Amino acid sequence: MNINNFSSVHEAVFYSGKPNFAYCKIPVRSNFNIQLWEQLLEDYHDKIVVEFLKYGWPLNYIKDTLPDPPTRRQNHLNQFSSFIDSYISKESDLGAIYGPFRKNPLCCHLTLSPLFTVPKGDSDRRVIVDCSHGNNLSINEGIPSDTFLNETFKLYYPRHEEFIALLLNHGRGCAIWKLDLSRAFRQLVLDPHDLHLQGYEWRGQIFIDNRLIFGMRSSPQACQRTTNAVSYMLWKSNIHTINYVDDFGGVSDNQNAEHDYNFVLELFQRLGLEVSKEKCLPPTKVLTFLGKEYNSIDMTVRIPEIKLQETYELLQRFEKKKHCTKRQLQQVIGKLAFISECVRSGRLFISRMLQTLRKYHFNHYRVHITDEFRQDIRWWLLFLHDYNGISIIPDVDWSSPDAIISSDACLKGIGGVNFTTFEYFHSDIPESLRDMHISVLEMYAIYIAIQFWTSSISNKRVQLFCDNQSCVEILNREQDVIRNVEFGTSNMVLVCVK
Incomplete structure (x- = not known):
């Protein structure tokens, strides 16, 4: 598309005051087979996705004033200048970037956001457009997270448990495979209405991006909704996948695995979706998906040793800190949340x-690190010191537990019964501890029971009976109901997960 064409299209859509799909309806240039998308999504609940693919994805910027990003120096890019040059050249050749220009070619103010890069894989780097900082207003501050085009919208990402459910449904020894979209957001074309929000400057020249960019708040939503639509097509063909943004993980019966995998590859090609061939893995029994290694023979999930070590070292540094930034805190929580997907009890300590x-x-x-916060860090350090990264995929059938334990407590004593081994224990509570909350005493009773019968309940399905609602909610939901009770669970959780 030449300069006169794209700038005139932007002008027409911009002055209409509405997204392209809602009024002007000028088709954007892409590789998508729109007719096939329309055909396969005819009865899909979110079929407006096809309109966005045809006319461009709106950014959903709702502020009356235009963003004012900082004119931040990009000296940190000097060491990656050749990479940036190569990236811009490649994306321009693919038609994803307009430019270079000496001055703004659009009919309105052009927002120029800073660039930065982050590591991607072993040696490659990803270009990010900084849409989250502004002198007065950033682009992302003008994009709501809970609405889209004035309608309430909640983006849902699939969970680790959903992929586990697919494995359990297909049974031990089933086939696992995965596919990855190439260039992710970069395959999705931007609504021409919003071109003035996606400018940046490099080597004194202006460029305008016409694809969804890394760093824009609305980009993950657009990509997730697009791949959700593809998963729906596969579901109608009885092929079971989990899609997380641009990654697809599939599970099949062994006799159908090759057919399912090849069917998906062919469908992607017909739809106009480009896959990253080097990241696609055909059916196997052991496969790494979204950073975790799934083994359908042993029915286990393994977190790579390097991720555990990185997290352990990060927590060691954090334990000594008195303050940190919000971004640093997000980094810690992100790593612990990743591990907690395999170790459910760890969620209590996040x-x-x-x-x-x-x-x-x-x-x-600046975030003040409290003593309570530091206690949770120490729990994780104790746990990670011994954790080998492997978690058993739990059997969902709990109709017949292997062991049943009941415990109880009052202000004078605690006790428990193991109905499997026909054993019991009882102990008086010292006077000095009788002013503790009853929920804390109930939790200690459970802890002592688990410690006492560890050898007889190891690697078994255990059903606990407790008449204290706070303890039940904490153990079943990893919910922080009473602070002192949470302290009481730390050693018990360590015993259980070991």
């Missing part, structure tokens, strides 16, 4: 961190 995170709005704010 709850206070999340509560702290919610108090701070800006990434550069």
Whole structure:
């Protein structure tokens, strides 16, 4: 598209005051087979996705004033200048970037955002457009996270448990495979209405991006909704996948695995979706998907040793800190949340961190690390010191537990019964501890029971009976109901996960 064409299209759509799909309806140039998308998504609940693919994805910027990004120096890019040159040249050849220009070619003010790069894989780097900083207003501050085009919208990402459910449904020894879209957001074309929001400057020249960019708040939503639509097509063909943004993980019966995998590859080609061939893996029994290694023979999930070591070293540094930034806190929580997907009990020891995170709005704010926060860090350090990264995929059938334990407590004593071994214990509570909350005493009763019968319940499905609602909610939901009770669970959780 030449300069006169794209600038005139932007002018027409911009002055219409509406997204392209809603009024002007000028088709954007892409590789998508729109007719096939329309055909396969005819009865899909979110079929407006096809309109966005045809006419461009709106950014959903709703502020009346235009963003004012900082004119930040990009000296940190000097060491990656050849990479940036190569990136811009490649994306321009693919038609994803307009430019270079000496001056703004559009009919309105052009927002120029800073660039930065982050490591990607072993040696490659990813270009990010900084849409989150502004002198007065950043682009992302003008994009709401809970609405899209004036309608309430909640973006849902699939969970680790959903992929586990697919494995359990297909059974031990089933086939696992994965596919990865190439260039992710870069395959999705921007609504021409919003071109003035995606400018940046490099080597004194102006460029305008016409694809969705890394760093824009609305980009993950657009990509996730697009791949959700593809998963729906596959579901109608009885092919079971989990899609996380641009990654697809599939599970099949062994006799159908090759057919399913090849069917998906062919469908992607017909739809006009480009896959990253080097990242696609055909059916196998052991496969790494979204950073975790799934083994359908042993029915286990393994977190790579390097991720555990990185997290352990990060926590060691954090334990000594008195303050940190919100961004640093997000990094810690992200790594622990990743591990907690395999170790469910670990979620209990992220709850206070999340509560702290919610108090701070800006990434550069200094966060005070409290003693309670530090206690959770120490729990994780104790756990990670012995954890080998392997977690058993749990059997969902709990109709018949292997062991049943009941415990109880009052202000004078605690006790428990193991109905499998027909054993019991009882102990008086010292006077000095009788002023503790009853929920704390109930939790200690459970802890002592687990410690006492560890050898008889190891690697078994255990059903616990407890008449204290706070303890039940904490153990079943990893919910922080009473602070002191949470302290009481730390040693018990360590015993259980070991």
